[in-house]
Amino acid sequence: MLALPPSPRMELTSRAASPDLQPFVLAFVERKDLTALQGMRELPVPAPLIQIMLGADVHLTDGTAAATAPRVGLWGPSSTTPWSRTEQPMHAFVAVLTLRGAAVLARAAEGPIADRRMDLDALLDPEARRGLSRIVEAPTATDRIAAAEAWLRVLMGRAGKPNPAEALMDAMLQHRIRGPVAGIAGGCGISERALHKRCHRLIGWSPKRVLRIARLQRLLRTLHPSPWLSAGDEDDARLEYADDSHLARDLMDLTGLTISAYRASKIASRDRLVHTLI
Numbered sequence: 001m002l003a004l005p006p007s008p009r010m011e012l013t014s015r016a017a018s019p020d021l022q023p024f025v026l027a028f029v030e031r032k033d034l035t036a037l038q039g040m041r042e043l044p045v046p047a048p049l050i051q052i053m054l055g056a057d058v059h060l061t062d063g064t065a066a067a068t069a070p071r072v073g074l075w076g077p078s079s080t081t082p083w084s085r086t087e088q089p090m091h092a093f094v095a096v097l098t099l100r101g102a103a104v105l106a107r108a109a110e111g112p113i114a115d116r117r118m119d120l121d122a123l124l125d126p127e128a129r130r131g132l133s134r135i136v137e138a139p140t141a142t143d144r145i146a147a148a149e150a151w152l153r154v155l156m157g158r159a160g161k162p163n164p165a166e167a168l169m170d171a172m173l174q175h176r177i178r179g180p181v182a183g184i185a186g187g188c189g190i191s192e193r194a195l196h197k198r199c200h201r202l203i204g205w206s207p208k209r210v211l212r213i214a215r216l217q218r219l220l221r222t223l224h225p226s227p228w229l230s231a232g233d234e235d236d237a238r239l240e241y242a243d244d245s246h247l248a249r250d251l252m253d254l255t256g257l258t259i260s261a262y263r264a265s266k267i268a269s270r271d272r273l274v275h276t277l278i
Contacts, residue, residue, distance in 0.1 A: 007270040009278060023156075024104065028094065037278050040277060043275045044080065044255070047173060049095065050094065050097065051094055055089055057071070072120045072136070074118045078115055081256055101156060168188060172211055173213075
């Protein structure tokens with residue numbers, strides 16, 4: 001694949017979470033834009049996220065609905081493609097969560113978390129909010145990761161025993177289990193109806209949509225000239241589609257993009273982000 005030179009528009013730092021946290025947190029990413037960006041397109045993301053805005057507010061327009069993202073937010077897995085913009089350079093710290101980790105933080109939230117951006121301050125008790133403030137106040141990305149890991153270790157100590165349904169959904173979202181839905185249900189010894197209920201209760205999507213959004217992430221990593229997190233050479237997501245027409249229709253339906261438009265945007269911007277076009 002084509003290797004991109006550094007982007008003139010942003011700095012991007014990433015690090016996997018420490019092994020003891022990985023049942024709850026997969027990675028940390030920090031993005032620092034060098035200019036304000038207008039007309040960014042946010043593509044579907046299968047993982048829940050903690051998004052902490054250290055710089056400018058991010059304004060999102062999804063269809064006809066417009067909103068400003070929470071300064072400190074819990075973002076559920078997403079299946080839509082809103083437009084976003086900033087009035088000043090964006091600086092964001094992100095923790096990529098598992099569904100199990102997100103469930104600990106979302107205990108006070110009502111309903112499934114998919115396609116929602118929730119104010120994390122409103123979900124946490126005062127002690128947890130104090131720990132969160134230490135992340136915001138940390139001087140460097142390395143310090144923020146250290147503060148985030150210390151904070152999350154305390155919070156995730158409240159998780160209790162693993163929930164088998166959460167573990168199954170995480171395996172689907174993290175590409176360890178793939179379709180068809182009937183085969184997944186049968187492998188777990190449950191009916192398709194039971195699998196459907198579990199997905200809707202925990203995430204808010206059908207099993208088919210969960211698998212489809214996870215496959216989209218694999219496809220974007222395959223198509224990206226030089227993503228910050230690559231798929232393996234043996235994991236070419238284009239092979240998961242019946243044919244090129246099926247791939248093109250699915251990509252257009254989920255993102256509004258063609259293959260050539262996605263790749264051209266990444267080559268022009270030289271950014272390594274998978275889920276945002278700038």
